[in-house]
Amino acid sequence: MTNKTILTILLLLTLFFIFISATCIHKPPVSKTIGFSKVFIPDGIGVNIHFTGAPEKDLALIDEAHIKLIRADLTWANVERKKHTYNFSRYDLLINACEENGIRVLFILDYKNRLYGKHKSIKTDEQRHGFARFAQEAAKRYKGRGVIWEIWNEPNMAKFWGEEPNVDDYMALVKITCNAIREVDRNSIIVAPGTVGIDTKFIKGCAELGLFELVDGISVHPYREGGPETVIKGYKTLRHLIKEYTPKGKLKPRILSSEWGWGLPYLEMRIIGKKGAELKQASYLTRRFCTEALAGIACAIYYKWREDDHGMIRFNYNLKPSYTAFKVLNEQLSGYCDDVSRLNFGDEEKDFIIVFKGKSGKKIVAWRTEGINIISIPFKGKKAKGVDFLGKPVEFDVENNILHLKLSDHPVFIAW
Numbered sequence: 194m195t196n197k198t199i200l201t202i203l204l205l206l207t208l209f210f211i212f213i214s215a216t217c218i219h220k221p222p223v224s225k226t227i228g229f230s231k232v233f234i235p236d237g238i239g240v241n242i243h244f245t246g247a248p249e250k251d252l253a254l255i256d257e258a259h260i261k262l263i264r265a266d267l268t269w270a271n272v273e274r275k276k277h278t279y280n281f282s283r284y285d286l287l288i289n290a291c292e293e294n295g296i297r298v299l300f301i302l303d304y305k306n307r308l309y310g311k312h313k314s315i316k317t318d319e320q321r322h323g324f325a326r327f328a329q330e331a332a333k334r335y336k337g338r339g340v341i342w343e344i345w346n347e348p349n350m351a352k353f354w355g356e357e358p359n360v361d362d363y364m365a366l367v368k369i370t371c372n373a374i375r376e377v378d379r380n381s382i383i384v385a386p387g388t389v390g391i392d393t394k395f396i397k398g399c400a401e402l403g404l405f406e407l408v409d410g411i412s413v414h415p416y417r418e419g420g421p422e423t424v425i426k427g428y429k430t431l432r433h434l435i436k437e438y439t440p441k442g443k444l445k446p447r448i449l450s451s452e453w454g455w456g457l458p459y460l461e462m463r464i465i466g467k468k469g470a471e472l473k474q475a476s477y478l479t480r481r482f483c484t485e486a487l488a489g490i491a492c493a494i495y496y497k498w499r500e501d502d503h504g505m506i507r508f509n510y511n512l513k514p515s516y517t518a519f520k521v522l523n524e525q526l527s528g529y530c531d532d533v534s535r536l537n538f539g540d541e542e543k544d545f546i547i548v549f550k551g552k553s554g555k556k557i558v559a560w561r562t563e564g565i566n567i568i569s570i571p572f573k574g575k576k577a578k579g580v581d582f583l584g585k586p587v588e589f590d591v592e593n594n595i596l597h598l599k600l601s602d603h604p605v606f607i608a609w
Contacts, residue, residue: 298341329373
């Protein structure tokens with residue numbers, strides 16, 4: 194091979210690598226778009242926390258219960274203590290620890306900041322621009338990490354809005370905040386308004402001002418009297434509202450139940466005692482998430498993590514039955530949540546037999562809202578075994594391929 198030939202080959206190789214390098218440099222970055230979870234259980238259900246940083250004990254217990262989603266306040270006044278200076282250090286620790294444990298974060302962007310005036314609520318342009326800048330800084334910092342952004346908490350309550358709720362003021366804040374977030378992360382997931390109750394009057398007012406065009410999800414806190422099954426009608430009404438006000442060509446926003454739980458005093462504790470109320474709380478947790486899986490909502494957050502009344506664990510970190518129920522639910526239905534339907538047996542208002550299908554097979558979760566009822570359903574096999582909502586083994590009678598189910602307000606899981 195002559196020197197001239199060698200030089201020609203080297204020149205061609207050099208041009209080739211330059212071309213490849215230039216192609217790699219100008220290749221657009223891969224988008225880290227993360228939408229809502231495709232599988233409701235366990236990925237779409239979670240718990241509301243009230244800590245920042247990375248407390249080992251809390252995170253270890255959350256991980257042991259296979260919880261994959263948390264909701265936490267990202268409070269403006271805590272981050273911006275000096276104008277235009279932002280300190281996210283405590284939230285950095287939290288999101289880093291969650292990421293290491295495979296936990297997704299829903300951050301609530303919330304509350305006023307006295308640096309921008311002494312108004313009780315957000316009502317001036319200075320406040321709105323200040324809040325939007327704070328939200329933008331957060332979105333830029335945590336871009337690509339799967340954060341769901343919720344704009345405010347319960348703005349339809351004076352307690353949290355700061356004064357008499359005002360749809361116009363709230364929507365002025367939502368519009369500027371959504372735009373600020375999407376300027377730095379066009380793939381961000383934004384939800385609102387996080388109303389207490391399924392407040393269709395407040396949500397309709399927001400919809401008339403363009404809410405459904407701006408956000409990816411409509412979040413509600415469906416607190417109510419009675420059992421969790423009563424929420425089905427509320428979600429149906431909300432879906433009609435979303436369908437009516439979502440512009441043609443725009444994806445309809447999903448429904449999120451971003452806060453909901455039951456304190457012991459609201460569970461007849463005076464009548465059935467603390468132990469009975471804690472069992473009822475745990476039963477409601479299971480029934481709630483199964484009902485919402487059937488309803489097809491995007492995410493559901495239990496209120497709350499650590500407290501003696503509402504919490505899944507007590508202040509002293511002792512576990513309550515609701516913690517066990519959450520863990521058992523995740524263990525029983527992981528791999529079974531690709532398709533969810535209901536068998537029409539028994540009383541439509543009281544008897545619930547929910548079928549969960551997935552890559553791991555098929556299971557049913559069955560309960561009755563009140564009283565006792567025995568229902569017979571088709572079943573292949575001579576024996577049926579399962580567990581109750583706290584993981585205790587349960588056996589069922591099967592005769593001639595008919596399963597006789599004794600339903601109560603305590604849900605049971607059965608391989609089907």
